[in-house]
């Protein structure tokens with residue numbers, strides 16, 4: 001079920017079993033986080049991905065879309081974007097900040113993403129910007145399998161991974177990039193790009209891996 005921009009603002013309550021609870025941090029700090037996320041430009045944060053993005057008009061899912069910065073940039077590039085965000089406070093903010101008929105908002109969460117069932121094998125690309133590191137180890141293999149299944153043959157997975165000491169109060173893991181590359185390969189996703197990047201918010205203790213994978217063609 002999608003929530004197109006411009007549609008009714010009321011949020012239907014998802015069945016408790018379909019969207020796993022996400023840590024309360026994002027709901028409690030949504031407004032402050034919007035200032036931080038929106039201070040960064042898509043072209044800067046995701047500069048490693050720019051040459052690898054599919055041509056418009058692609059069907060792209062932005063999983064853990066937050067305040068919609070990246071969804072809006074992809075829509076502006078001519079793509080149709082499924083912006084998947086489990087936190088209602090962030091979705092509401094994002095729709096106000098980035099009204100676009102090309103962005104369709106959904107409440108869903110990794111690892112299962114049950115509400116994307118109709119997208120299986122259809123997505124040209126999936127973006128996970130600063131999201132994968134929230135997944136505990138047991139959730140990562142089913143999440144990677146799900147991402148693989150959602151992609152069309154030749155579809156691409158773009159992923160950024162935060163490194164550094166996890167901040168207090170958040171479920172956040174410092175996941176080695178190598179672990180993610182191995183897991184992706186085990187699920188039929190071959191690496192296209194892997195870069196170490198400094199933190200765009202200039203935090204000394206934080207750095208990033210940017211990773212791109214491609215789903216094998218039959």
Ligand SMILES: C[S@@+](CC[C@H](N)C(=O)[O-])C[C@H]1O[C@@H](n2cnc3c(N)ncnc32)[C@H](O)[C@@H]1O
Nearest residue numbers: 022026037064065066087109110129130131134
């Ligand atoms: C650090 S924020 C990044 C937001 C946005 N992608 C960006 O780059 O600005 C992490 C986002 O992941 C979402 N998130 C956390 N756990 C998730 C899960 N299991 N499935 C999907 N999204 C999740 C949070 O609600 C939050 O919006």
